[in-house]
Amino acid sequence: MATICFYQDSRHEKPLYWIRDVLGIGYISRRSDNITELRINGYKQVERILKDLLPYVKFRKIQTKILLNSAKLLQKGKLSRNDLLKLVNGILKIQAENYVTKRKKSKEELLKILGLTP
Secondary structure (H helix, E strand, C coil), X not given: CCEEEEEEEXXXXXXXXXXXXXXXXXXXXXXXXXXXXXXXXXXXXXXXXXXXXXXXXXXXXHHHHHHHHHHHHHCCCCCCHHHHHHHHHXXXXXXXXXXXXXXXXXXXXXXXXXXXXX
16 A cells, blocks of 8 residues: 655644645544654555645655656556566665665565565
């Protein structure tokens, strides 16, 4: 399942309610660490939100476009080998764009996870 999650310190959670009202979708929950989150679940819902937000995205536009294509692809149900390879390439592109301190999965690891190695 695809999920978009907006996080905010619970002391400043009102904008999350506003976002939910504007988008007309999602649910809000408070975590035990005083963080409130707005979650939007489902491939179709995530695709719709990403399409709606794309013109306004200033940072991570590349990642947003890749996620949008991935959400469309994942809605198909059973994926072909070619579809899975497209997903792996998308993951690798997002990894290359993101700053992450922990280790990332290599292409070989991703192919093995998806059963695409000989």
